[in-house]
Amino acid sequence: MTDTTGTSVPESPFRLIYRSHSRVGPADREAALADIFREARxxxxxxxxxxxxxxxxxxxxxxxxxxxxxxxGLYERISRDARHEHVTVIEADHVPARVFSRWAMAQVSASGQADIPLEASEGRLHTVAGEPLTREQTAVLKVMRDTIGADVV
Ligand SMILES: Cc1cc2nc3c(=O)[nH]c(=O)nc-3n(C[C@H](O)[C@H](O)[C@H](O)COP(=O)(O)O)c2cc1C
Structure with a gap:
């Protein structure tokens, strides 16, 4: 991206949120999720x-x-994955800043926040239980949870 003088300026981050329906059966769930998080990380x-x-x-x-x-590009690849279906984009836009910058892929439960920091970047697991989420993280997680509100347990 360039400004009006033609000087290169850093692009603001892009955030895409999608929802999909899982095709993974209960018996395969644990192994499938482990594979997905390994690939994602x-x-x-x-x-x-x-x-x-x-x-x-x-x-x-x-x-x-x-x-x-x-x-x-990553979304295109993920959306073709046979482990889910009905992949629907909820939001896709430039945003002022990343909210999950510490996590290559944080694992989030449908209720509570205890396990959000479990999957950290740099190949290490971080457990920072008790560390409060930022307001921005809370807002994005609310969008994510609200999109499947009826399924939250
Ligand atoms: C729900 C879900 C989320 C996924 N998230 C990611 C991800 O964040 N990054 C990633 O590389 N792969 C992710 N994958 C796996 C990709 O779809 C794909 O299997 C993986 O990137 C390997 O692709 P390849 O076989 O073309 O190399 C996800 C798959 C599913 C079902």
């Missing part, structure tokens, strides 16, 4: 993408943040 770090993945028995809601081209 290693690929996203290379792409400079961060985000959060909310999982319930029936739904996935994922926020992806990073450079627009990287986020959109």
């Amino acid at each position: 290693s690929n996203n770090e290379v792409l400079g993408v961060t985000g959060a993945l909310l999982i319930t028995d029936h739904w996935f809601v994922q926020a992806l943040e990073g450079e627009a081209a990287e986020v959109q």
Whole structure:
């Protein structure tokens, strides 16, 4: 991106949030989720993408943040994944700042916030239980939860 004088300025981050219906059966869930988080952690770090993945028995809601081209390219790839269906974009826009910048892919439960910091970037697990979420993180997580409101347990 360039400003009016033609000087290159950094692009503001892009955030895409989608919802999808899980096709993973109960018996395969644990292994499938472990695979997804392993893939997400290693690929996203290379792409400079961060985000959060909310999982319930029936739904996935994922926020992806990073450079627009990287986020959109990754979303295209994820949307073709046979482990989910009915993939629907909820929000896709430039935002002032990332809210999950510490997480290659944070794992979020449908209720509560205790496990949000479990999946950290740099290949290490962080448990910072008790650390309050920022107002921006809370707002994005609310959008994610509200989109599957009826399924929240
Ligand atoms: C709900 C869901 C979320 C996913 N999130 C990511 C992710 O954040 N990053 C990623 O690289 N792959 C993610 N994947 C896996 C990709 O769809 C894909 O399997 C993986 O990137 C490997 O792609 P490849 O086989 O083309 O290399 C996700 C899959 C699902 C079902």
